Amino acid sequence: MSDNLTYFFYDLFQYLVNGLAQGSIYALIALGYTMVYGIIKLINFAHGEFYMIGAFIGFYCLVSGMPLWMAFPAAMIGAGLVAVLVEKVVYRPIRHAGRIPALITALGTSLLFQYLGQGVIGADPKAFPTAIAEKTYMIGEVIITRTQIIIMVVTFVLMVLLYWLVNHTKTGKAMRATSFNMNAAELMGINTNKIISFTFFIGAALAGAAGVLVGMYYNTAEPMMGLIPGLKAFIAAVLGGIGIIPGAVIGGLVLGVAENLVVGFWISTYRDAIAFAILILILLIKPAGILGKNRKEKV
């Protein structure tokens, strides 16, 4: 193999590693999108803001001297509780008004959190405290940082937990039943309101976890940080097939890798455009997503 080719492969693997770390974050956020969409057919625009809230709870916990293993669950629970509150106050009254009013409400909620954050916390990015000493590992010429490993491991663990929760517990069964047919589930004695709140809680907790991980990864947190990753996570959810839990993971990883390859081998400023281009392509070619099945719409 010539030198050029070797370096090309090192580069490729480097971007793949970066992409997988980034993609894990997208996957964590996308899971919440997909679960909420699966259960009440709402594109929860404010989901990116739960991620921002998680990052800030983590930030304040760490600044006040809490160790990471306490700050992390605190951020998850905090983001989850905010989501439950939002669901109760805003989404529940609008649930039966149709999809577009619900979408507009979600947009409003998203803007509310962003600008409330700017007003309360300030628009300037905050330097995220280093929770763990940074260390880099070299595999050949490919650099992997400790944070990247933590991101991938934590994401994997959370996904396994989620898989177990949805497929092997009674609550999970109720969640699946509610998303399958809400009225029938209610008739079977499932408290659907409670299940929907719980879904919001789980989804936002995952997003909150992603927020803390990103804070550690990029060392910053700001009130607007939720907008673009939120949109991209939505794209990841659509890419994998919205409403399908493994789909969100696949979509997130594919999107993260694709984005980093574009940054690495093409123009870095097109980073955000590529995600939207993927979205439009997938909507046109296979709107149901990679894992989705096409369903005919009935009158």
Add this chain to the structure above:
Amino acid sequence: MDYLAHLALNTGIFIILAVSLNLINGICGQFSLGHAGFWAVGAYTGAAYGVFLAPEALPDFINLFISCGIGFTVAALSGLLIGVPCLRLRGDYLAIATLGFGEIIRILIMNMDVVGGPRGFTNIPNWSNLFWVYFWVVVTIVFCANLLRGTHGRAIISIREDEIAADSMGIYTFKYKTLAFVIGAGFAGLAGALFGHAQQFLHPNGFTFMWSVIILLMIILGGLGSITGAIVGAIILTILPEMLRFMGETVSQWRMVIYSILLICLMLWRPSGIFGKHEFNILKFFKKNEEATS
């Protein structure tokens, strides 16, 4: 006086934007979130004409006229380009796809060095004035109002009411959806050209997704589907931030917070906005009063 004139100019531009978005969202019922993208296309092409191509010899108003024409045409063409693939989607998916295109347009402009890219586009000739802005406002309103009275307008409305029923009545829904989308995008581009020549400086970050939401808020506040509603919504939401400015720095800082709460509250308690789908007609209003008194 300058300040008031500037405010009136902006109000006019936002009226055009709101009325054109209302044609897509309110009247045709196709939920688009990419209006700021078309606005940007019009603004940049209009400004590019003004900076690079415009012959000095022509009087300003003719140049402005050509600039508006170019803004309209290019934005309408990009509307066609985006509309044809996107309008196959429905409801929330369409919203996300148009949002995506709006952002892509902004990112493309950001990467175009000819028009300044991230530095912004400067030295745009100052051609817009109150007269021409309101001339175009009137043209837009009259065009949209008359469109609704004709065959095409009826077809467009029927898509909003029930797309499947419209389809089975023999209306080629895709064609009319595209028509509404292209016209809406064109007028947004026209507003953009006027905006560029009024501001004399354009920056890609002035056309973010937030502006699409603000224009959307205007038509929802006024009443989705009502042209008069769109006008009233645009006037309220351009003047409101200025009023907030007079109430002090802190209040005006919270402008977007107030907007978002307004949006949520509207959706929760009065999703039909101020006018609903009805039009407000001054002549009819007085006639009714006469009937009531006589």
